[in-house]
Amino acid sequence: MRVQRLAAVAAIATLGFGLAACGKSGTPTATPGNGASSGAAGTGDQCVSSGANLTPAGNVSLTGSPTYDKVKSGGKVVVGVKADQPNLGYKDASGNRCGFDIEIAQLVAAKLGVAKDKIEYKEIPSANRETAIKGGEIDYYVGTYSITDKRKADVAFAGPYFIAGQDLLVRKDDSSITGPDSLKGKKVCSASGSTPLQRVRDKKLTEDANISEFKTYSECVSQLLDKRVDAVTTDDAILKGYAAQNPSKLKVVGKPFSEEKYGIGLAHDDKALRDFVNDALAAAEKDGVWQKIYDGTLGKSGSSATVPPLERY
Amino acid sequence: MNTFLHTLTDNGELFWRGFKTTIELFLISAIGSLVLGTLLAAARVSPVPILRAVGMTYVQVLRNTPLTLIFAFLVFAGPKLDIGLEYFPSACVALIAYTSAFICEVVRAGVNTVSPGQAEAARALGMTFPQVTGQIVLPQAFRSIVPPLMSVLIAMLKNTTIAAGFSVVEAGAIPQYMSERGENQFATLIWIVIGFLLLIAPLVTLQRTLERKWGVAR
Numbered sequence: 001m002r003v004q005r006l007a008a009v010a011a012i013a014t015l016g017f018g019l020a021a022c023g024k025s026g027t028p029t030a031t032p033g034n035g036a037s038s039g040a041a042g043t044g045d046q047c048v049s050s051g052a053n054l055t056p057a058g059n060v061s062l063t064g065s066p067t068y069d070k071v072k073s074g075g076k077v078v079v080g081v082k083a084d085q086p087n088l089g090y091k092d093a094s095g096n097r098c099g100f101d102i103e104i105a106q107l108v109a110a111k112l113g114v115a116k117d118k119i120e121y122k123e124i125p126s127a128n129r130e131t132a133i134k135g136g137e138i139d140y141y142v143g144t145y146s147i148t149d150k151r152k153a154d155v156a157f158a159g160p161y162f163i164a165g166q167d168l169l170v171r172k173d174d175s176s177i178t179g180p181d182s183l184k185g186k187k188v189c190s191a192s193g194s195t196p197l198q199r200v201r202d203k204k205l206t207e208d209a210n211i212s213e214f215k216t217y218s219e220c221v222s223q224l225l226d227k228r229v230d231a232v233t234t235d236d237a238i239l240k241g242y243a244a245q246n247p248s249k250l251k252v253v254g255k256p257f258s259e260e261k262y263g264i265g266l267a268h269d270d271k272a273l274r275d276f277v278n279d280a281l282a283a284a285e286k287d288g289v290w291q292k293i294y295d296g297t298l299g300k301s302g303s304s305a306t307v308p309p310l311e312r313y
Numbered sequence: 314m315n316t317f318l319h320t321l322t323d324n325g326e327l328f329w330r331g332f333k334t335t336i337e338l339f340l341i342s343a344i345g346s347l348v349l350g351t352l353l354a355a356a357r358v359s360p361v362p363i364l365r366a367v368g369m370t371y372v373q374v375l376r377n378t379p380l381t382l383i384f385a386f387l388v389f390a391g392p393k394l395d396i397g398l399e400y401f402p403s404a405c406v407a408l409i410a411y412t413s414a415f416i417c418e419v420v421r422a423g424v425n426t427v428s429p430g431q432a433e434a435a436r437a438l439g440m441t442f443p444q445v446t447g448q449i450v451l452p453q454a455f456r457s458i459v460p461p462l463m464s465v466l467i468a469m470l471k472n473t474t475i476a477a478g479f480s481v482v483e484a485g486a487i488p489q490y491m492s493e494r495g496e497n498q499f500a501t502l503i504w505i506v507i508g509f510l511l512l513i514a515p516l517v518t519l520q521r522t523l524e525r526k527w528g529v530a531r
Contacts, residue, residue: 127492192477193490212400212480215489219389226392 047090047098050296052289054106060113065272067139068112077114079105080124080132080141080265084216087241087297089143097121099241100297101262104161105142107289108264111280130154133265140277141265144237147311156270157263158277161290163308165256166196167236169243171224172251177231179255180205186230187212189220196234199258217242225249235260236303243301252303261308278312320491320500327490332508334483338401338473339512342408343466349409350416355446357417358424368417375414380475383407388479404476412469419461423454456527463520467513484508 062068071077081102082089089101102121109119124132129145132138133155144164147157168188170177177186183205190197192213200211212229214220220232221242232239236256243250264281266274284290285307294305321328356368375383387396387403398406427450435449455462474485484505491501 189480192482192486193493195493198493213482213486214480215478222389223392226389228392228397 045092046094047092047096048296049098050103050293052103052107052292052296054103054110054116054289056110056115057113060111062112062272062276065270065276067267067270067273068276070136071112071114071139075114076118076120077109077112077140078120078122078138079109080129080138080143081105081121082143083121083123084218085144085238085241087244087300088237090241091121091123098297100162100237100293101142101144103293103297104264105140107284107293108140108142108277108280111276111283129265133267136267140273144235144260145263145265146260147263151265154268156266156268156274158266158274159263159281160261160308160311161264161281162237162262162305164235164237164260164262166199166233166258166260167239167256168253169221169224169232169239169250170230170253171227172249174230177253179253180257183231186210187228189213189223189229189232190234191215191217191220194234196258200233221250237262237298240298240301240303243303244298247300247302250301252301254303261311275312278310282310316497317500317503320496321504324491324494324496327487328484328504328508331482331484331487332512334401334481335470335473335485336512338404338408338476338481338483339470341405342412342469342473345405345409346412346416346469349413351420351451353413353417354420354424355451357421358446359442372414372417375410376418378411380407380411380472381478383411384475384479400480404473404479404481408469408472408476411472412465415465415468416462419458419465420451420454422461423456423458424450426457427453459520459523459527463516467516470512470516471509 060068060072081097083091083097085099085101088099089097090099091097105121106116106119109116122132122138124138124141124143129141129143130151133141145157146164147160151157168177168180168183177183180203183200184207186206187210188200188206189212190200192215194213197211197213200206201208212220212223214223217232217234217238220229223229224232225246231253232242236252236254239252243252264277266277281290284293290307298305353368353371356364357372359365359368384404384407387398387407388400391398391403431449431453432445435445440449473483476483477485477489487505488498488501492498
């Protein structure tokens with residue numbers, strides 16, 4: 001009798017844990033991908049590069065840049081990146097990195113004559129970016145880093161290499177949301193306390209009770225797939241990354257209602273390097289490498305993007 | 314010191330909204346888990362074997378599952394099983410489900426302090442099981458469990474902060490808002506601690522009052 005009871009408890013406990021495990025795996029990555037075209041990327045976990053040609057340059061003519069002198073003598077470059085944004089700045093389970101920002105970073109490294117395996121990546125939280133660049137902890141930073149006048153006081157920016165804007169990610173079969181003005185009565189999700197969320201609140205795009213917030217965007221995307229919310233909002237670059245992960249179920253609306261210019265963060269006084277990186281971006285935009293990188297990463301979401309004009313200063 | 318005060322006064326609306334939700338969560342979950350916990354305790358000491366088994370299984374499963382998992386189950390797995398609860402009710406359900414397992418055990422411990430002679434005497438008078446439990450045993454049991462019961466409730470008050478990760482903007486969500494606003498994190502956390510101390514003070518007073526009122530010399 002006693003043994004039987006124990007067995008029953010064990011069985012129910014196992015069931016409970018099994019269900020709990022479901023809760024944990026309820027992330028969008030668990031949804032089966034879209035098959036052939038990007039089978040690996042569909043599962044969201046394995047990194048696939050865009051295949052753009054990023055061979056290191058043979059002879060680099062860059063003088064007067066303390067950062068480059070350090071790179072040349074050390075034989076490696078230290079890049080600040082993000083690691084939790086699929087198809088943008090991502091690190092998969094086996095430690096490979098991929099995404100639009102990552103490949104832009106690799107592109108710059110290649111122009112500096114540094115091979116891919118000589119790049120050292122450092123994940124720098126958004127709040128520490130200026131400190132990391134100023135302190136020389138990283139040589140440059142590529143990771144949804146918006147160019148603002150306030151930041152220009154501390155660091156320099158090359159670029160912009162991408163113009164993002166707050167947009168909406170919705171289910172592919174949902175045609176009722178066409179832009180920020182059609183959000184009334186719809187449930188909107190974003191990261192807790194974030195600027196995009198505050199903008200939705202301030203502009204009264206939807207009722208307060210319809211705003212939900214989670215710590216990460218992947219949790220919002222999971223709620224979107226489960227029809228608990230109707231839209232996820234933040235910079236379109238981030239949203240396109242999720243749409244590219246699951247193009248058969250998600251789409252980006254494509255009506256941005258803010259403008260963020262993503263730049264490459266550099267040491268404030270290293271003008272030589274800034275001009276060099278701008279030249280590198282200009283070349284990549286001209287010879288189609290930029291487009292190839294985009295198509296192989298964020299472009300898989302189905303939305304297109306145009307090359308932004310550089311803002312040299 | 315000035316910046317410290319301004320951290321609170323400049324964001325008063327955020328702190329107010331956060332702690333208000335915390336209080337709502339706490340009150341609903343406290344009442345819910347006291348009721349459910351007591352019912353479970355009654356089931357666990359009842360003469361019906363199936364009720365005892367249900368009570369024991371419930372306690373073992375819920376008490377041994379991390380609270381975050383219960384939240385995640387309701388919010389992320391729930392929709393896949395067509396359990397369509399809103400976020401605030403989900404948080405209440407998670408807190409009640411988890412806390413009632415602890416309350417059940419505390420109440421059961423209290424029941425065990427009541428001499429079996431009491432229940433036997435009541436039964437001899439012809440009282441039914443609900444009458445014996447509700448009128449004889451539980452009132453005496455509650456008297457001895459005031460301190461551990463308050464500890465469970467205080468723990469639950471602090472557990473409400475987990476809801477911040479599941480789309481309920483309560484006190485636990487304040488730090489994230491404040492960091493986005495560029496406010497001092499240290500001052501923010503100190504103010505949240507002060508807030509919780511203020512919330513716990515009435516619970517401690519209630520515990521003292523009840524102990525004084527219900528205390529008996531044995």
